[in-house]
Amino acid sequence: MLQVSFIRENKEQVIEGLKKRNFNELEIIDQIIETDNIRKKTQTQLDETLAESNKLAKQIGELFKSGKAAEANALKEKTAALKQQANILKQQLQEIENQLLNLLYQVPNVPHQSVPAGNSDQDNEVVDTENDIPQLPEDALPHWELAAKYNLIDFELGAKITGAGFPVYIGKGARLQRALINFFLEEALKAGYTEIIPPFVVNEASGYGTGQLPDKEGQMYHICEDDLYLIPTAEVPITNIYRDVILKEDDFPVKNVGYSPCFRREAGSYGKDVRGLNRLHQFEKVEIVQIQHPDKSYDTLNEMVEHVKGLLRQLELPFRTLRLCGGDLGFTSALTYDMEVYSAAQKRWLEVSSISNFETFQANRLKLRFKDKEGKTRLAHTLNGSALALPRILASILENNQTPEGIKIPKVLVPYTGFELID
RNA sequence: GGAGAGAUGGCAGAGUGGUCGAAUGCGGCGGUCUUGAAAACCGUUGUCCUUCACGGGACCGGGGGUUCGAAUCCCUCUCUCUCCGCCA
Numbered sequence: 001m002l003q004v005s006f007i008r009e010n011k012e013q014v015i016e017g018l019k020k021r022n023f024n025e026l027e028i029i030d031q032i033i034e035t036d037n038i039r040k041k042t043q044t045q046l047d048e049t050l051a052e053s054n055k056l057a058k059q060i061g062e063l064f065k066s067g068k069a070a071e072a073n074a075l076k077e078k079t080a081a082l083k084q085q086a087n088i089l090k091q092q093l094q095e096i097e098n099q100l101l102n103l104l105y106q107v108p109n110v111p112h113q114s115v116p117a118g119n120s121d122q123d124n125e126v127v128d129t130e131n132d133i134p135q136l137p138e139d140a141l142p143h144w145e146l147a148a149k150y151n152l153i154d155f156e157l158g159a160k161i162t163g164a165g166f167p168v169y170i171g172k173g174a175r176l177q178r179a180l181i182n183f184f185l186e187e188a189l190k191a192g193y194t195e196i197i198p199p200f201v202v203n204e205a206s207g208y209g210t211g212q213l214p215d216k217e218g219q220m221y222h223i224c225e226d227d228l229y230l231i232p233t234a235e236v237p238i239t240n241i242y243r244d245v246i247l248k249e250d251d252f253p254v255k256n257v258g259y260s261p262c263f264r265r266e267a268g269s270y271g272k273d274v275r276g277l278n279r280l281h282q283f284e285k286v287e288i289v290q291i292q293h294p295d296k297s298y299d300t301l302n303e304m305v306e307h308v309k310g311l312l313r314q315l316e317l318p319f320r321t322l323r324l325c326g327g328d329l330g331f332t333s334a335l336t337y338d339m340e341v342y343s344a345a346q347k348r349w350l351e352v353s354s355i356s357n358f359e360t361f362q363a364n365r366l367k368l369r370f371k372d373k374e375g376k377t378r379l380a381h382t383l384n385g386s387a388l389a390l391p392r393i394l395a396s397i398l399e400n401n402q403t404p405e406g407i408k409i410p411k412v413l414v415p416y417t418g419f420e421l422i423d
Numbered sequence: 424g425g426a427g428a429g430a431u432g433g434c435a436g437a438g439u440g441g442u443c444g445a446a447u448g449c450g451g452c453g454g455u456c457u458u459g460a461a462a463a464c465c466g467u468u469g470u471c472c473u474u475c476a477c478g479g480g481a482c483c484g485g486g487g488g489u490u491c492g493a494a495u496c497c498c499u500c501u502c503u504c505u506c507c508g509c510c511a
Contacts, residue, residue: 043473047480054480057492061441064491076491083491246470377470 001104001365003379004036017110020117020326028103035100042096046089053082105214109361111326112335118325124338129320130313133342134400140345143395144276146402147173150422155276165266165274165281172422176397176409177284179416180390181259184286184311188257188387191307193288196258198237201228206240209366211332221263230263234287235384239362242291246377247370253300254291257387259284277391278350284390290383291368294360297381298335301357304385305337308353311388314412317396318342320349334359341392345399350392355385
């Protein structure tokens with residue numbers, strides 16, 4: 001959520017930014033400022049009432065102490081009206097604060113200057129492309145057929161046990177998946193990240209902290225009985241570690257990495273987009289999260305993009321980097337790079353990572369701050385990225401590396417898998 | 424699941440109706456002393472709202488209540504700990 005002070009001081013910039021996102025309810029900006037004005041006025045009135053009431057209470061106490069009970073009782077009567085007024089003001093203030101919060105929750109982050117204009121994923125900017133797209137023979141199989149042929153993944157079995165979108169990984173399929181997880185974690189450790197195993201279920205406050213609530217509750221599985229949510233990404237628990245935390249400047253950069261299963265309800269998508277591993281209700285992911293000084297967060301974003309590129313290079317997969325356009329940018333993000341790998345049998349690009357700088361947008365909700373050199377408390381910047389999401393990597397490895405002899409495992413993974421070929 | 428105890432500043436730990444934003448110790452920061460360091464001594468040390476400022480206000484786990492006045496009394500929720508039961 002944006003800070004009201006930021007909106008006040010940079011109103012034009014905010015409006016321009018929101019336009020780039022095709023966010024058109026711009027009247028909300030003036031509503032926010034107006035509501036905040038009322039909030040301030042009410043707060044001041046309440047403070048004055050309480051100040052007076054405090055003063056009287058002190059006087060009454062002194063009068064009682066010096067035995068002037070009659071005078072004290074006389075004063076007591078004056079406090080009743082003040083008390084009533086204070087209660088009314090308190091209630092009003094509460095309502096106004098809720099209104100303000102509701103308005104602020106509706107405003108997405110202001111995009112970074114470099115975010116291109118655009119309406120949909122069609123308008124995303126391809127920053128670069130690496131590695132050649134493999135030329136497969138005509139009879140090359142898509143990954144779901146390969147998965148069946150070599151008994152790596154059983155989608156029907158998952159549907160039997162749970163439902164569609166919950167595949168069962170078997171044998172070398174399971175081992176390849178585990179190898180990838182370990183590879184990603186080890187690479188993150190080499191890059192200086194601290195490994196975290198977070199809870200896979202979070203409470204409501206955490207959902208609000210990273211911005212999944214209140215607007216995306218439909219995306220998460222909700223355990224009603226305990227009012228908890230299955231995490232859609234490890235970002236949620238790992239970032240919420242720092243909810244209500246004040247860091248020291250030399251704590252930067254905070255670099256955490258965590259593996260987790262991710263659960264997504266993802267209602268409303270059908271057809272070939274969701275075939276096989278392309279879109280699942282449960283999948284595995286290694287997530288990198290950084291918390292950084294505002295002056296350095298964009299350098300950090302680039303560092304994270306480079307880290308992910310390094311992973312894809314080592315896996316020898318063709319990939320490209322996209323800078324998301326305003327229309328495709330996530331609600332909480334200021335700048336996002338998507339990484340896509342080419343899945344050669346499906347002949348399409350698949351998103352395997354999304355790396356974002358949220359600037360202070362999450363930190364504001366999280367109350368994640370740091371003390372700067374002058375001793376002032378300021379909001380930190382949060383960033384995160386997938387490094388990487390497993391299913392589509394798996395899909396692309398299976399498809400791109402298929403040969404008549406079997407599926408070749410990328411060299412870098414062999415120490416992790418313990419086998420070189422799936423046959 | 425049953426019984427009991429508790430939640431106070433970065434940490435430890437006092438405080439049971441007014442003088443408490445809160446003793447004391449540790450830690451942190453600044454200083455004196457020292458060639459330097461340690462020790463010792465002195466000072467300082469929470470967050471938030473509001474104000475140009477002076478100032479004012481809120482916060483002792485969350486919410487509500489009693490009272491002129493609540494960290495302190497009452498209700499409620501959450502969490503933690505101890506004992507018993509169950510258990511990977």
